[in-house]
Amino acid sequence: MVTLAEVAQHAGVSASTVSYVLSGKRSISASTRQRVERSIRELGYHPNAGARALASSRSNIIALMVPLRTDMYVPVMMEIAIAVATTARTHGYDVLLLTGEEGPDAVRRVAGSGLADGMILMDVELDDERLPLLRGARQPAVLIGLPADTEGLTCVDLDFKATGALCVEHLAERGHRDVAVIGEAPAVYERHTGFAERTLDGLRGRARELGLRLLHRPCEGGYDAMAVTLARILDERPGTTGFVVQNESAVEPLLALLRQQGRAVPEDVSVVAVCPEQVAVQASVRLTSVAIPAQEMGRRAVEQLVAKLGGRGGDEVVLLAPELTVRASSGPAPVP
Numbered sequence: 001m002v003t004l005a006e007v008a009q010h011a012g013v014s015a016s017t018v019s020y021v022l023s024g025k026r027s028i029s030a031s032t033r034q035r036v037e038r039s040i041r042e043l044g045y046h047p048n049a050g051a052r053a054l055a056s057s058r059s060n061i062i063a064l065m066v067p068l069r070t071d072m073y074v075p076v077m078m079e080i081a082i083a084v085a086t087t088a089r090t091h092g093y094d095v096l097l098l099t100g101e102e103g104p105d106a107v108r109r110v111a112g113s114g115l116a117d118g119m120i121l122m123d124v125e126l127d128d129e130r131l132p133l134l135r136g137a138r139q140p141a142v143l144i145g146l147p148a149d150t151e152g153l154t155c156v157d158l159d160f161k162a163t164g165a166l167c168v169e170h171l172a173e174r175g176h177r178d179v180a181v182i183g184e185a186p187a188v189y190e191r192h193t194g195f196a197e198r199t200l201d202g203l204r205g206r207a208r209e210l211g212l213r214l215l216h217r218p219c220e221g222g223y224d225a226m227a228v229t230l231a232r233i234l235d236e237r238p239g240t241t242g243f244v245v246q247n248e249s250a251v252e253p254l255l256a257l258l259r260q261q262g263r264a265v266p267e268d269v270s271v272v273a274v275c276p277e278q279v280a281v282q283a284s285v286r287l288t289s290v291a292i293p294a295q296e297m298g299r300r301a302v303e304q305l306v307a308k309l310g311g312r313g314g315d316e317v318v319l320l321a322p323e324l325t326v327r328a329s330s331g332p333a334p335v336p
Helices: 004-011 015-023 030-043 049-056 074-090 104-113 131-136 160-173 186-190 194-210 223-236 248-260 277-282 294-309
Strands: 061-065 094-098 118-121 141-144 155-158 178-183 213-218 242-245 270-275 288-291 317-320
Touching: 004 015, 004 030, 015 030, 061 074, 061 104, 074 094, 074 294, 094 104, 104 118, 104 131, 118 294, 141 294, 155 160, 155 194, 155 294, 160 194, 160 242, 160 270, 160 288, 178 194, 178 223, 186 194, 186 213, 194 213, 213 223, 223 248, 242 248, 248 270, 270 277, 277 288, 294 317
Parallel strands: 061 094, 061 118, 118 141, 141 155, 155 317, 178 213, 178 242, 242 270, 270 288
Antiparallel strands: none
């Protein structure tokens, strides 16, 4: 088997430098890190996990908690998870994936067993029951999401409040005065899931400032549920000309129903979505959208956690600025 010393000789660095690249304990220049990683790949070096754990009191494992719920858009969750796993490997960590809806019990199990050096948590609620345990845990943690109280926590997320405001501003600039928000499934709001609540907060706040009338309706997604939701919206607000959709499974049903009713997009109604780029560009009408930066969120979360494991990072909230891309689904409000 290839040894760490052989990797160091091949890369032209000291054995301690190779160790620091693997552990992330110290900052190493990009060129040196790349040289060491190239030697590791070429020689096929695999650190002995048991020996490393005994020597360092670490497992070199990151626990990633991803509750896979039926009311969430799983492809986005898994894209974040893949970004976490690939970024973790570049820092010498493997990922333990926990997908059950265990809540605090999962945190207790990881914290009490020493199975992982640190934790990354997703599907964060505003008053998440896991947070008191995280604040008292020996292992550092990073949230992909934003609770109501971020004291003593490290968080990475898209700025969903700014996202909601940006969607409203886009429609207001084009003359729309009645806007309907087609939201996530009701259970998402019942749990007070952070991203959904914060988007709605941004939508409502900016709509009030701009004098727009805003109607929010949760939706299970799918054609039948979308048909009922759209009928309710148009019954309550027949003058609605702008839609904001934060529900990937409702996008195509909405566009199909609007076509059936003879409402052209964007001539009669405009649609803006908060969704992954792939959903926006593959829709039957290319959607004006704010993209979910899943890969960036996963990468930044790992980097924050590795810094904390190396004693270099403190508690910090990292909010990624939203970017709205204008496509074919939004235009001027129709003249009454």
